[in-house]
Amino acid sequence: MINKIVRTMAEAMAGIKDGSTVLIGGFGAVGQPDALIEGLIEQGAKDLVCVANNAGTGRTGLARLMELGRVRKIICSFPRSAGSVVFEELYRAGRIELEIVPQGTLAERMRAAGAGIPAFYTPTGVGTLLAQGKEVREIDGRLYVLERALKGDVALIEAWEGDRWGNLTYRESGRNFNPVMAMAAELTIAQVMHLRELGEINPDHVVTPGIFVDRVIRVDRGPEWA
Amino acid sequence: MINKIVRTMAEAMAGIKDGSTVLIGGFGAVGQPDALIEGLIEQGAKDLVCVANNAGTGRTGLARLMELGRVRKIICSFPRSAGSVVFEELYRAGRIELEIVPQGTLAERMRAAGAGIPAFYTPTGVGTLLAQGKEVREIDGRLYVLERALKGDVALIEAWEGDRWGNLTYRESGRNFNPVMAMAAELTIAQVMHLRELGEINPDHVVTPGIFVDRVIRVDRGPEWA
Amino acid sequence: MKPFSRAEMAARVARDIPEGWYVNLGIGIPTMVADHVPAEREVILHSENGILGMGPAPPPGKVDPWLVNAGKQPVTLRPGGSFFHHADSFAMIRGGHLDLCVLGAFEVAENGDIANWATSENDTAPAVGGAMDLAAGAKRLWVVMEHTTKDGRPKLVEKCSYPLTALGAVSRVYTNLGVFDVVKGRGFVVVDMAPGVTFEALQERSGAKLHLPG
Amino acid sequence: MKPFSRAEMAARVARDIPEGWYVNLGIGIPTMVADHVPAEREVILHSENGILGMGPAPPPGKVDPWLVNAGKQPVTLRPGGSFFHHADSFAMIRGGHLDLCVLGAFEVAENGDIANWATSENDTAPAVGGAMDLAAGAKRLWVVMEHTTKDGRPKLVEKCSYPLTALGAVSRVYTNLGVFDVVKGRGFVVVDMAPGVTFEALQERSGAKLHLPG
Numbered sequence: 001m002i003n004k005i006v007r008t009m010a011e012a013m014a015g016i017k018d019g020s021t022v023l024i025g026g027f028g029a030v031g032q033p034d035a036l037i038e039g040l041i042e043q044g045a046k047d048l049v050c051v052a053n054n055a056g057t058g059r060t061g062l063a064r065l066m067e068l069g070r071v072r073k074i075i076c077s078f079p080r081s082a083g084s085v086v087f088e089e090l091y092r093a094g095r096i097e098l099e100i101v102p103q104g105t106l107a108e109r110m111r112a113a114g115a116g117i118p119a120f121y122t123p124t125g126v127g128t129l130l131a132q133g134k135e136v137r138e139i140d141g142r143l144y145v146l147e148r149a150l151k152g153d154v155a156l157i158e159a160w161e162g163d164r165w166g167n168l169t170y171r172e173s174g175r176n177f178n179p180v181m182a183m184a185a186e187l188t189i190a191q192v193m194h195l196r197e198l199g200e201i202n203p204d205h206v207v208t209p210g211i212f213v214d215r216v217i218r219v220d221r222g223p224e225w226a
Numbered sequence: 227m228i229n230k231i232v233r234t235m236a237e238a239m240a241g242i243k244d245g246s247t248v249l250i251g252g253f254g255a256v257g258q259p260d261a262l263i264e265g266l267i268e269q270g271a272k273d274l275v276c277v278a279n280n281a282g283t284g285r286t287g288l289a290r291l292m293e294l295g296r297v298r299k300i301i302c303s304f305p306r307s308a309g310s311v312v313f314e315e316l317y318r319a320g321r322i323e324l325e326i327v328p329q330g331t332l333a334e335r336m337r338a339a340g341a342g343i344p345a346f347y348t349p350t351g352v353g354t355l356l357a358q359g360k361e362v363r364e365i366d367g368r369l370y371v372l373e374r375a376l377k378g379d380v381a382l383i384e385a386w387e388g389d390r391w392g393n394l395t396y397r398e399s400g401r402n403f404n405p406v407m408a409m410a411a412e413l414t415i416a417q418v419m420h421l422r423e424l425g426e427i428n429p430d431h432v433v434t435p436g437i438f439v440d441r442v443i444r445v446d447r448g449p450e451w452a
Numbered sequence: 453m454k455p456f457s458r459a460e461m462a463a464r465v466a467r468d469i470p471e472g473w474y475v476n477l478g479i480g481i482p483t484m485v486a487d488h489v490p491a492e493r494e495v496i497l498h499s500e501n502g503i504l505g506m507g508p509a510p511p512p513g514k515v516d517p518w519l520v521n522a523g524k525q526p527v528t529l530r531p532g533g534s535f536f537h538h539a540d541s542f543a544m545i546r547g548g549h550l551d552l553c554v555l556g557a558f559e560v561a562e563n564g565d566i567a568n569w570a571t572s573e574n575d576t577a578p579a580v581g582g583a584m585d586l587a588a589g590a591k592r593l594w595v596v597m598e599h600t601t602k603d604g605r606p607k608l609v610e611k612c613s614y615p616l617t618a619l620g621a622v623s624r625v626y627t628n629l630g631v632f633d634v635v636k637g638r639g640f641v642v643v644d645m646a647p648g649v650t651f652e653a654l655q656e657r658s659g660a661k662l663h664l665p666g
Numbered sequence: 667m668k669p670f671s672r673a674e675m676a677a678r679v680a681r682d683i684p685e686g687w688y689v690n691l692g693i694g695i696p697t698m699v700a701d702h703v704p705a706e707r708e709v710i711l712h713s714e715n716g717i718l719g720m721g722p723a724p725p726p727g728k729v730d731p732w733l734v735n736a737g738k739q740p741v742t743l744r745p746g747g748s749f750f751h752h753a754d755s756f757a758m759i760r761g762g763h764l765d766l767c768v769l770g771a772f773e774v775a776e777n778g779d780i781a782n783w784a785t786s787e788n789d790t791a792p793a794v795g796g797a798m799d800l801a802a803g804a805k806r807l808w809v810v811m812e813h814t815t816k817d818g819r820p821k822l823v824e825k826c827s828y829p830l831t832a833l834g835a836v837s838r839v840y841t842n843l844g845v846f847d848v849v850k851g852r853g854f855v856v857v858d859m860a861p862g863v864t865f866e867a868l869q870e871r872s873g874a875k876l877h878l879p880g
Contacts, residue, residue, distance in 0.1 A: 128584060
């Protein structure tokens with residue numbers, strides 16, 4: 001019997017190696033896999049490349065992982081925001097690498113990785129600093145930049161419901177990067193608010209089919225998210 | 227008030243021009259917009275390029291459109307199948323052009339058109355007849371073919387439910403090419419089994435958001451499809 | 453001279469958005485545009501984080517933590533709204549499905565170039581977010597901004613001095629002093645002026661030649 | 667010599683599929699493989715037209731017209747199954763998410779090349795369907811086919827004579843006479859033989875050198 005549901009955070013985090021590229025879902029706090037990030041802090045992997053929309057805020061979660069010196073590089077669209085104090089300290093001190101990627105290119109590069117597309121052309125960023133050093137090509141009279149797929153070793157995502165085959169649904173704007181990252185990583189770990197019996201999720205409503213998911217762990221974020 | 231729902235087939239077909247590229251959804255009979263194809267036959271546009279998975283069967287629908295001499299070219303993955311008599315006659319007589327595209331490349335080329343990606347690299351077809359004349363490039367030690375976006379002037383699709391903003395859901399394997407084609411055309415026309423009030427479709431369950439849809443017409447395919 | 457207030461600028465933009473358009477509103481004054489679209493005129497708001505049909509902020513005590521806009525503020529969803537993931541959301545943007553995007557900017561050049569994300573080439577940790585995707589992808593890009601910087605430097609310029617967001621993307625600019633079309637081969641064409649503003653006063657505060665319509 | 671029947675070939679393939687694999691089965695003998703996976707072993711079947719968790723054909727009178735497989739035959743969905751669109755379906759295929767694809771073929775070459783879609787270069791209206799995507803995309807490609815054509819020509823060959831479907835993609839071949847691994851730098855390695863078949867008889871019916879394991 002296939003059973004992707006794990007009961008402990010240690011099982012959820014098993015095998016994440018030093019040097020991994022870790023995709024972290026969420027947009028701000030919404031759809032952000034807080035418990036899995038805490039699990040990763042506990043687990044100990046270091047020299048990580050983290051891919052997320054933001055570079056962490058405050059001193060917990062991703063910011064804490066960075067503060068512990070475990071993140072070698074961050075790939076994101078919006079590093080500097082209210083409360084991104086840890087990132088800014090590390091960045092000024094030259095202790096963390098940064099790759100800024102336009103938000104849509106970031107999403108599409110991961111979708112491409114998941115879909116077996118190694119590279120694609122996009123109009124985003126043409127003529128800007130973020131296209132420097134990249135191939136630019138004219139197609140049908142317009143200029144495009146060649147962007148490469150961005151694959152993760154691990155994806156940490158949050159979903160609303162999950163079952164033992166790894167099927168997932170999301171809630172409202174909690175969907176954001178999560179389904180895209182689920183496709184793009186070798187090992188996809190989902191924290192879900194609700195476990196469902198197999199077949200309980202309407203097959204027309206599944207957003208991330210289980211083929212993209214390796215482990216599911218139930219994490220109740222509390223009544224305000226219920 | 228936005229109202230994409232039209233009541234007559236003439237309204238649904240208004241403005242389709244000679245020479246249009248028409249994307250036609252469905253996989254076999256499932257999710258195939260039969261009534262819209264009949265509407266197009268009636269409407270009269272000719273010199274069409276039709277994009278569909280198959281090249282029509284029997285003497286109705288797409289096959290009838292071809293038999294009437296209205297289709298200049300067909301772009302599909304599987305032209306020759308049981309009952310594709312009209313296509314085969316026309317093809318042998320040199321009266322229709324054919325572009326064969328691997329099924330996944332066909333879907334991805336339309337998704338790319340809808341997503342503003344003019345071209346992408348794919349491993350599918352490398353070293354085969356279907357890659358002849360196309361750019362091949364080595365990326366990270368593997369060969370890939372460059373494929374171009376495939377845009378439609380019109381998409382004819384079938385969906386399960388639709389509302390006046392053009393939001394759509396699909397039923398089971400009736401989804402197939404329909405959401406991809408909806409993204410890829412200038413003018414997307416959907417035949418739906420059920421009209422819903424605005425807000426009646428759960429926003430988490432919408433598969434094609436209305437931004438991709440221009441017209442919705444209710445067509446009851448009968449009790450066997452209900 | 454009676455410059456437009458921020459609210460007046462937002463209202464001026466809102467006036468020009470017809471029913472049925474799909475619109476993405478950037479952070480700042482652009483966000484305020486939504487409050488000035490009359491309730492009976494259906495304009496469908498898009499948010500990069502996967503929302504179509506976004507509604508206004510919820511009343512206090514009715515906040516849904518799962519529902520925020522691109523600025524991470526709580527919002528609501530109108531009947532007919534929908535949710536989707538980031539790749540689909542930016543497919544809508546990049547694929548040219550949005551009728552309009554409204555952004556703020558540091559500078560707009562007379563050829564439509566926009567600079568709105570980084571203040572110097574050495575500022576290697578700026579925050580681009582979805583600005584480049586929106587600027588390159590939407591059918592139309594309108595900019596709302598103050599006419600000059602706080603220290604009086606013009607923001608309508610011949611050529612942007614800040615790092616670019618997109619080339620030739622802006623078609624209209626709303627400032628506290630006026631409204632300008634960006635016309636290919638011509639430059640900034642004055643469409644409207646704030647009460648008491650003269651063409652000469654406008655030109656004086658601009659870094660590129662202004663044109664009268666016609 | 668007692669060649670495997672079609673059902674035995676399908677059963678032989680099924681025996682080698684472990685629980686938990688995501689598998690796409692092509693038209694013909696590959697489709698029959700599903701019937702030979704024991705009910706208690708969970709193997710998740712994928713269909714190009716947007717299905718995961720495909721189940722067997724429905725009993726007569728229980729046909730759901732919305733639910734067909736890639737061969738357009740009525741099927742069922744197992745609890746835990748899901749539906750998605752064609753671009754997502756081929757993202758699964760091209761992205762290497764399928765553990766296995768099983769296809770029929772006209773020819774397989776000792777370097778793993780497969781030809782299974784067109785019978786001549788001049789056959790300009792053949793039907794490729796999803797074969798090229800599956801052959802290039804799945805983690806493993808196994809082929810099930812008769813060992814020779816009806817007129818006795820070998821289908822295991824040094825080099826394919828028919829137009830290729832994919833380069834170097836096949837890792838295993840099941841025929842009515844035996845089972846063969848395709849080993850890089852070595853070629854066809856005999857893993858199993860049908861009852862009464864000798865290595866010499868197999869070699870005689872093959873167009874490329876066969877190897878014994880080890």
